[in-house]
Amino acid sequence: MTEIHRPDRGPSQEFWAEPGIQVVPLRTPTLPPATHTNCVVIGTDQVVIIDPASPYEEEQERLLTHLKSRGAQVLAIWLTHHHADHTGGVQTLRTALDVPVLAHPATAERLQADIEVDDALFDGDRTSLGDLEIEALHTPGHARGHLAFREVTSRTLVAGDLVAGQGTIIIDPPEGDMADYLATLGRLIQENVGAIIPAHGPLIEDGETKLLNYIGHREARERQIAEALQKKANKQARPLDLVPEIYPEVPPVFHPLAARQVLAHLLKLEQEGRVDRPDGGSGVPGTPVYMATGQENRTPDVSFRWIGASTGPNTNWF
Ligand SMILES: [Zn+2]
Numbered sequence: 047m048t049e050i051h052r053p054d055r056g057p058s059q060e061f062w063a064e065p066g067i068q069v070v071p072l073r074t075p076t077l078p079p080a081t082h083t084n085c086v087v088i089g090t091d092q093v094v095i096i097d098p099a100s101p102y103e104e105e106q107e108r109l110l111t112h113l114k115s116r117g118a119q120v121l122a123i124w125l126t127h128h129h130a131d132h133t134g135g136v137q138t139l140r141t142a143l144d145v146p147v148l149a150h151p152a153t154a155e156r157l158q159a160d161i162e163v164d165d166a167l168f169d170g171d172r173t174s175l176g177d178l179e180i181e182a183l184h185t186p187g188h189a190r191g192h193l194a195f196r197e198v199t200s201r202t203l204v205a206g207d208l209v210a211g212q213g214t215i216i217i218d219p220p221e222g223d224m225a226d227y228l229a230t231l232g233r234l235i236q237e238n239v240g241a242i243i244p245a246h247g248p249l250i251e252d253g254e255t256k257l258l259n260y261i262g263h264r265e266a267r268e269r270q271i272a273e274a275l276q277k278k279a280n281k282q283a284r285p286l287d288l289v290p291e292i293y294p295e296v297p298p299v300f301h302p303l304a305a306r307q308v309l310a311h312l313l314k315l316e317q318e319g320r321v322d323r324p325d326g327g328s329g330v331p332g333t334p335v336y337m338a339t340g341q342e343n344r345t346p347d348v349s350f351r352w353i354g355a356s357t358g359p360n361t362n363w364f
Contacts, residue, residue: 057082060112063243064202066090066178070112072100076131079212080246083131085109086204088195089175093118096195096204097126097245101134109135110142121175124167124182125149126206127189128156132245136161150184152191167193185234187227188215194234201240201253208234209256211247216303217310220330224314228264231257267292271311275321275352282324282351285309303335312350321350
């Protein structure tokens with residue numbers, strides 16, 4: 047319990063974020079630059095495992111060996127959300143330990159073909175684990191059923207894919223929703239956040255500053271997109287057309303992914319009445335990256351048009 051996070055540790059090295067909150071990074075097939083997903087073990091004598099993420103046998107074995115060496119009683123598996131780089135080891139671990147899997151109902155719905163979720167977790171649900179009291183928070187934005195888990199006393203937050211210790215967070219519609227995401231980040235600041243354990247990368251000691259930076263970054267992106275759109279002929283463009291200007295540093299192979307991010311911003315601006323679509327279409331066009339299997343048109347030939355600032359930026363979260 048004495049080893050605290052050290053920046054020089056290797057990517058697989060376990061560390062304690064707080065007494066009773068241990069992080070076990072597992073190698074997963076996640077998006078670069080990340081190579082691992084943080085599995086979190088909360089509690090002392092009785093523990094809950096959050097996101098046993100790895101589909102790789104040797105990593106699953108490592109987690110099991112680790113849990114056995116701790117000698118704690120595992121009560122349950124909790125999931126932050128349904129993405130494969132968070133749920134890859136769920137079936138193996140639940141079978142090995144005979145424990146229930148809990149998640150938000152929207153996550154259970156998306157997993158139903160692969161993983162049975164035994165019980166639902168909702169916003170505000172609290173669980174006592176020895177000296178720790180853990181509160182589930184419904185935190186949509188990256189995924190509709192996304193949950194974060196907050197230790198009530200230290201305010202340490204197991205944040206899943208709300209923020210990243212390395213790389214960025216993908217907001218890929220319709221599962222990802224930019225307005226929800228910003229509202230979630232704002233809520234976490236309002237409710238006072240301590241250190242943040244992201245799903246990928248090292249502990250973030252100053253959670254509040256990180257969240258404020260994320261909100262600032264998204265606001266800047268939104269302004270950039272609005273300005274870029276207004277400079278185009280007829281003030282209209284497809285998401286992919288805006289990518290080279292908005293993301294000049296991103297290599298072309300990632301442009302379809304970047305276009306989904308631009309789309310997320312455009313859909314938020316559309317909800318606010320600041321852009322519309324000349325073709326009169328609605329809904330979310332194209333195929334989300336996580337659902338894409340090959341050469342689908344992820345960002346089809348749909349244009350968005352600037353029609354002015356009818357509501358202004360949404361700053362309700364302050
Ligand atoms: Zn994710």
